[in-house]
Amino acid sequence: MSETVERPVVTVATADVEMAGVHPDVDVVAMRRKPRAWRGALLFVLGLVVAGVAVAAIRDNGWVQLVVILVGLGIWYAGAAELGRVRFGPGFDLLSWLCATWLVVLVLAAIFAPLLPFGESEDLTKSILAPANATPDLLSDYPLGTNNFGLDLLARVVYGARASLVVSIGAVVLGMVVGGAIGVVAGYYRRAVDAVIGIGTNSLLAVPPLILLIALATVLDPTLYNIAFALSLLALPSMIRMARANTMAFSQREFVLASKSMGASSARVMLREIVPNVVLPLASYAMVMVSVLIVAEASLSFLGLGVQAPSPSWGNMIAEGEGDAFKEHPHIVLVPGTVLFLTVFSFNLLGEKARKRFDSRAAKL
Amino acid sequence: MALRTVLKRLGELVLVLLIVSFGTFMLISLMPGDPAVSILGEGHSPAEYAAVRADLGLNDPLFERYLHWLGEALSGNLGTSIVPPYVDVADRIMGALPVSVELAVLGMGMALLFSLPLAMISAHRAGGRLDRLISAGTFGVLSVPSFLAGLLIIMVFANQLGWFPRAEWSRLSEGLGQNLYHAFLPALTIALAETAMFTRVLRNDLIGTLNEDFILAAKAKGMGTMHILFSDALRPSSFSLVTLMGISLGRLIGSTIIVEYLFALPGMGSLIIGAADNGDFVMVQGAVLVIAVIYVVVNALIDISYGYLDPRIRRAHV
Numbered sequence: 001m002s003e004t005v006e007r008p009v010v011t012v013a014t015a016d017v018e019m020a021g022v023h024p025d026v027d028v029v030a031m032r033r034k035p036r037a038w039r040g041a042l043l044f045v046l047g048l049v050v051a052g053v054a055v056a057a058i059r060d061n062g063w064v065q066l067v068v069i070l071v072g073l074g075i076w077y078a079g080a081a082e083l084g085r086v087r088f089g090p091g092f093d094l095l096s097w098l099c100a101t102w103l104v105v106l107v108l109a110a111i112f113a114p115l116l117p118f119g120e121s122e123d124l125t126k127s128i129l130a131p132a133n134a135t136p137d138l139l140s141d142y143p144l145g146t147n148n149f150g151l152d153l154l155a156r157v158v159y160g161a162r163a164s165l166v167v168s169i170g171a172v173v174l175g176m177v178v179g180g181a182i183g184v185v186a187g188y189y190r191r192a193v194d195a196v197i198g199i200g201t202n203s204l205l206a207v208p209p210l211i212l213l214i215a216l217a218t219v220l221d222p223t224l225y226n227i228a229f230a231l232s233l234l235a236l237p238s239m240i241r242m243a244r245a246n247t248m249a250f251s252q253r254e255f256v257l258a259s260k261s262m263g264a265s266s267a268r269v270m271l272r273e274i275v276p277n278v279v280l281p282l283a284s285y286a287m288v289m290v291s292v293l294i295v296a297e298a299s300l301s302f303l304g305l306g307v308q309a310p311s312p313s314w315g316n317m318i319a320e321g322e323g324d325a326f327k328e329h330p331h332i333v334l335v336p337g338t339v340l341f342l343t344v345f346s347f348n349l350l351g352e353k354a355r356k357r358f359d360s361r362a363a364k365l
Numbered sequence: 366m367a368l369r370t371v372l373k374r375l376g377e378l379v380l381v382l383l384i385v386s387f388g389t390f391m392l393i394s395l396m397p398g399d400p401a402v403s404i405l406g407e408g409h410s411p412a413e414y415a416a417v418r419a420d421l422g423l424n425d426p427l428f429e430r431y432l433h434w435l436g437e438a439l440s441g442n443l444g445t446s447i448v449p450p451y452v453d454v455a456d457r458i459m460g461a462l463p464v465s466v467e468l469a470v471l472g473m474g475m476a477l478l479f480s481l482p483l484a485m486i487s488a489h490r491a492g493g494r495l496d497r498l499i500s501a502g503t504f505g506v507l508s509v510p511s512f513l514a515g516l517l518i519i520m521v522f523a524n525q526l527g528w529f530p531r532a533e534w535s536r537l538s539e540g541l542g543q544n545l546y547h548a549f550l551p552a553l554t555i556a557l558a559e560t561a562m563f564t565r566v567l568r569n570d571l572i573g574t575l576n577e578d579f580i581l582a583a584k585a586k587g588m589g590t591m592h593i594l595f596s597d598a599l600r601p602s603s604f605s606l607v608t609l610m611g612i613s614l615g616r617l618i619g620s621t622i623i624v625e626y627l628f629a630l631p632g633m634g635s636l637i638i639g640a641a642d643n644g645d646f647v648m649v650q651g652a653v654l655v656i657a658v659i660y661v662v663v664n665a666l667i668d669i670s671y672g673y674l675d676p677r678i679r680r681a682h683v
Contacts, residue, residue: 199384206384206660208615208618211622211637211657215389217641218640219392219393219395298512299510299623303626303641304642305638318513326520333517337513344508348504
């Protein structure tokens with residue numbers, strides 16, 4: 001493989017964004033004029049008022065309310081971004097902060113889910129009295145509505161986050177530890193070891209990711225452990241390549257030579273000199289990989305091969321809306337869909353930022 | 366880029382294919398419990414289970430079984446499905462493959478069609494408002510999983526507007542117009558993510574190219590913007606698109622599979638997902654093998670073709 005053109009790693013969804021080398025400059029509303037505190041504050045408050053009025057006062061089939069809330073949030077965003085630029089200078093990146101906030105809130109909610117005052121998320125016998133297919137209404141008992149069985153969508157989204165995050169993060173960590181170790185060994189010893197590992201990596205990459213998942217799902221029981229194991233196989237090849245490339249770069253450096261000439265063993269050089277340097281780029285790549293695996297898990301569950309209903313996962317919640325249900329009750333798809341999108345988007349954006357900063361391939365030596 | 370490189374690549378290709386086929390073959394051994402029990406269900410006599418095991422060849426040594434399976438596969442026999450109606454796996458795959466290939470090609474073509482103008486608009490005034498809008502849009506689209514995008518497209522075009530049908534397919538033999546009409550929404554779903562990806566890459570390359578001296582020369586000669594973009598800048602920037610098509614292939618196959626399931630189209634996706642649902646691992650084995658072979662071979666062809674497309678790479682590897 002090393003003779004052919006070095007090609008970026010193939011991943012399921014979006015990990016190759018960086019390859020484009022595009023700065024994810026998503027801040028469309030960035031203004032060239034000088035930021036003013038009064039204008040920012042005005043927009044900030046106005047946006048909140050519009051969104052608040054929409055939540056409290058508009059009663060219709062939900063669409064108008066949704067649009068007005070979005071408009072309000074847009075105004076608020078413009079105001080908050082301007083305030084941020086006044087306070088922290090022109091480099092202030094509100095979107096990244098919002099993404100980080102979203103992820104923190106999501107993780108906290110997932111951790112403390114059993115303590116939060118939700119409706120029923122899973123047990124059909126307890127939701128008999130609840131309204132079925134209730135439309136989202138932030139001021140009611142079911143802020144994000146209910147599904148066909150009267151189960152609370154907010155609770156299901158949060159418990160779904162548990163499944164998604166545990167499985168994806170677990171898989172990435174597993175892939176990072178195993179793949180990183182293999183990659184460092186391959187990059188350090190080169191020659192035959194590298195060739196064998198390279199063939200193995202190429203073989204793993206020779207099956208398209210989703211096909212690999214489906215094949216494994218055919219024979220394995222859909223438990224969280226098995227799903228995490230299958231997903232970690234997707235993370236493995238790219239982690240190996242990443243660790244290998246970084247190890248090869250660092251092996252040329254003076255501090256490795258110094259360590260070797262002082263008589264350090266290969267194991268010591270790898271553990272003490274190389275691994276600490278390789279961990280950072282791997283960890284920042286792991287952020288992007290998490291979003292790829294969240295999408296993969298959701299796809300698998302959507303196809304009915306991952307987390308099995310009634311246990312919630314974002315994928316199988318979206319699958320509930322498939323067919324006629326979501327013709328009449330679009331929120332069944334839109335609620336978990338939005339959460340999935342926001343999470344993937346946040347991981348992508350922050351992951352890209354981290355990768356730009358820590359990937360040594362881009363850095364000048 | 367001598368013959369030797371190509372030969373070496375071919376050797377590697379064969380090795381990888383052997384490993385993949387072995388992995389596919391070993392799929393059955395990952396199954397918890399006795400395969401015979403999973404096939405027949407509980408409550409049969411030990412003799413019946415033994416017969417099924419003998420039928421699957423489970424009593425022979427592993428390597429012998431693999432060689433036998435591989436030999437059969439190479440001669441076009443992928444076995445018989447283990448759940449009713451016990452169809453021939455190879456036949457089913459041959460019937461389903463054209464649908465998937467058509468969808469993938471249409472999706473790819475659509476993506477190219479959309480991304481060329483988008484990337485040019487973006488690169489022409491890089492950093493401008495329109496460029497930022499397109500960059501933000503493509504970044505956002507890349508965060509939408511294909512099954513979600515497909516559902517939203519169905520919601521708008523099939524349910525609300527009612528312009529296109531859902532869950533219907535018409536074979537190419539029933540007329541091109543009908544066929545394309547039914548394939549439009551699925552292909553659009555596939556094209557969405559690819560468009561975003563292509564636009565981002567092509568934009569970047571174009572920006573790089575537009576800074577070159579020969580573009581300045583063309584401008585100095587008084588060439589129009591359109592002429593510069595299409596005739597001078599596009600060609601040197603388009604090599605990375607070829608690379609990108611190779612990289613996109615895995616995702617393309619994934620989204621084709623999901624889209625087929627979503628629109629209930631009779632392609633490889635519906636085939637493999639249906640089989641996975643039924644625990645029909647012989648069918649899954651066959652489908653995985655066929656898809657993996659196609660994937661690996663196409664990737665290798667793309668790899669080899671760079672050298673011929675881009676003289677700069679050819680020189681770098683002599």
